[in-house]
Amino acid sequence: MDYQKLADLLFPDVTLTPEEIEQRYPKRQLPEGAKVTRFAPSPTGFVHFGGLFPSTVGERLAHLSGGVFYLRIEDTDGKREVPGAAEGLIKTLERYGIKFDEGAVINEDGAIGSKGDYGPYKQSQRKEIYHVFAKELVKKGLAYPVFTSAEELEELEKTDKKTEIKNKEWTEEATAAQMAEMLKLREITIEEVESHLANGDQFVLRMLAKCDDPEKKIKITDLIKGTLELPVNDKDEVLLKSNGIPTYHFAHAVDDHLMGTTHVIRGEEWLPSLPRHIMLFEYLGFKLPKYMHIAQIMRLDEEGNKKKLSKRDMGANMDDYTRMGYSPKAVIEYIMTLLNSNYEEWHTQNPEKPYTEFPFNIKKMSTSGCLFDFNKLNDVSKNVICRMTAEEVYNEVVLWAKDFDPHFYEKLTADEDYAKAILSIGRGGKKPRKDFATWTDVKPYMSLFYDDYFSYIDEIPENFSKADVKSALEKFMTTYDPACDNNAWFENVKAISEQIGYAPDVKLYKSNPDAYRGHVGDVSMFLRVAVTGKLNSPDLYTIMQIIGQDKVNERIKNFICNL
Numbered sequence: 001m002d003y004q005k006l007a008d009l010l011f012p013d014v015t016l017t018p019e020e021i022e023q024r025y026p027k028r029q030l031p032e033g034a035k036v037t038r039f040a041p042s043p044t045g046f047v048h049f050g051g052l053f054p055s056t057v058g059e060r061l062a063h064l065s066g067g068v069f070y071l072r073i074e075d076t077d078g079k080r081e082v083p084g085a086a087e088g089l090i091k092t093l094e095r096y097g098i099k100f101d102e103g104a105v106i107n108e109d110g111a112i113g114s115k116g117d118y119g120p121y122k123q124s125q126r127k128e129i130y131h132v133f134a135k136e137l138v139k140k141g142l143a144y145p146v147f148t149s150a151e152e153l154e155e156l157e158k159t160d161k162k163t164e165i166k167n168k169e170w171t172e173e174a175t176a177a178q179m180a181e182m183l184k185l186r187e188i189t190i191e192e193v194e195s196h197l198a199n200g201d202q203f204v205l206r207m208l209a210k211c212d213d214p215e216k217k218i219k220i221t222d223l224i225k226g227t228l229e230l231p232v233n234d235k236d237e238v239l240l241k242s243n244g245i246p247t248y249h250f251a252h253a254v255d256d257h258l259m260g261t262t263h264v265i266r267g268e269e270w271l272p273s274l275p276r277h278i279m280l281f282e283y284l285g286f287k288l289p290k291y292m293h294i295a296q297i298m299r300l301d302e303e304g305n306k307k308k309l310s311k312r313d314m315g316a317n318m319d320d321y322t323r324m325g326y327s328p329k330a331v332i333e334y335i336m337t338l339l340n341s342n343y344e345e346w347h348t349q350n351p352e353k354p355y356t357e358f359p360f361n362i363k364k365m366s367t368s369g370c371l372f373d374f375n376k377l378n379d380v381s382k383n384v385i386c387r388m389t390a391e392e393v394y395n396e397v398v399l400w401a402k403d404f405d406p407h408f409y410e411k412l413t414a415d416e417d418y419a420k421a422i423l424s425i426g427r428g429g430k431k432p433r434k435d436f437a438t439w440t441d442v443k444p445y446m447s448l449f450y451d452d453y454f455s456y457i458d459e460i461p462e463n464f465s466k467a468d469v470k471s472a473l474e475k476f477m478t479t480y481d482p483a484c485d486n487n488a489w490f491e492n493v494k495a496i497s498e499q500i501g502y503a504p505d506v507k508l509y510k511s512n513p514d515a516y517r518g519h520v521g522d523v524s525m526f527l528r529v530a531v532t533g534k535l536n537s538p539d540l541y542t543i544m545q546i547i548g549q550d551k552v553n554e555r556i557k558n559f560i561c562n563l
């Protein structure tokens with residue numbers, strides 16, 4: 001077979017050589033040990049939690065090593081592409097602070113453009129490049145065309161509209177006879193090719209898997225999974241589909257080589273394809289990158305069984321987190337705890353340090369699948385939010401409320417200082433309050449400060465006499481001095497307690513309960529319920545300072561009226 005002729009027949013428009021393409025992608029000048037990683041999503045929908053996960057790994061590995069992290073849009077499957085998904089992906093990743101040094105970006109006109117010297121970073125814009133390497137493989141006798149006539153194509157389209165037309169399938173289940181027939185396809189002659197082309201028939205390009213022993217295994221070290229033995233590839237995988245667009249496999253090899261990826265980080269669903277990729281890299285004369293196949297994210301179902309976190313599950317779509325009011329900082333922090341088992345310990349020891357300073361270690365990654373759990377996420381989130389400044393909390397809540405609770409947004413922005421004063425309660429110090437896991441928790445917490453949202457939720461337990469309550473509250477109104485500090489305020493509450501026969505000190509009460517009608521804690525509780533509507537609230541003195549004397553009196557008066 002004259003492979004050069006075959007290559008020229010199949011790719012008459014390709015004039016560039018692989019060397020010429022290689023020159024456009026010079027070796028990156030990076031410090032020793034620097035890693036080049038990428039996130040390579042297909043724009044088929046939203047960013048999945050299971051996508052943010054590996055992209056965080058890629059980002060960390062690249063940036064901790066002084067390397068490069070880039071974004072490549074893998075849009076080779078036109079039929080599954082969702083319009084606007086690529087733009088959505090870029091925006092979502094930005095929201096989570098995943099910073100790309102190069103890759104696909106949204107241009108000012110809204111179209112997808114490229115930033116960096118190793119682009120284009122959108123596979124549909126790289127057809128010409130793939131064809132150069134495809135032609136080279138044909139020239140070397142390592143790939144061959146399989147033609148389909150227009151009628152056959154039409155027939156196939158009818159039966160299976162969803163999947164790309166790949167021609168006759170080279171499947172695991174193929175019988176010996178089918179295999180023999182498929183192997184015959186390798187023997188196409190120049191004359192047959194010429195006649196097909198003259199007919200205008202389309203072809204897919206398959207790699208010719210040279211495998212003399214299908215039982216043979218290859219050893220490969222995955223940086224997460226360890227050393228694996230996988231069956232050598234014996235399938236003539238499709239490299240180019242009939243529309244000339246590459247398959248994932250071919251695009252992966254060409255792009256990751258040219259773009260200088262040192263570590264391919266991807267989901268473990270690609271692990272079975274690895275022997276094919278190894279063969280392809282070898283055929284193309286490319287150095288094999290290092291691989292890290294990340295275990296799938298699991299969740300517990302109602303029966304407590306581990307299940308894969310699927311696209312439809314709550315917690316899969318990153319846009320859900322926005323709607324539910326999770327801070328991106330909390331989500332990333334949670335991802336770090338899932339990624340490295342020692343992250344939490346490090347974080348406890350270094351509470352002020354950002355996660356970017358954590359010495360991320362591949363060896364500490366789970367090989368079997370992390371368990372996604374909202375309770376744990378909420379815990380992590382509370383810890384993250386409690387360390388934010390009131391200003392940070394305010395900004396994030398406002399941003400969230402603007403889209404998801406416009407009325408609350410109005411309230412928050414009408415008096416910024418007031419809102420910030422509320423959010424400052426219990427912040428700073430060694431044991432900050434942990435009231436918020438999501439921004440949806442903020443309104444119920446702040447409701448007591450806004451008449452529009454205020455209501456009496458709790459009641460004073462019935463064992464206290466209404467007369468005592470009334471008397472304590474009335475005494476408080478006449479003695480409350482907002483200029484007093486916290487101590488003086490509490491001294492006053494103690495004095496009121498004594499006046500109505502309640503112990504000014506809980507210990508005192510406990511030592512002789514019969515001598516008192518109650519204690520100072522009970523009187524504080526009367527005040528708390530009257531002013532905040534709840535049995536539990538942040539520091540009452542501070543609440544009164546924020547809402548002011550008039551509001552304190554108004555609430556107490558109302559409460560007494562309804563006693």
Ligand code: GLU
Pocket residue numbers: 039040041042074252264265266267270
């Ligand atoms: N486009 C592939 C996917 O979304 C990327 C896999 C890879 O990172 O190589 O699954």
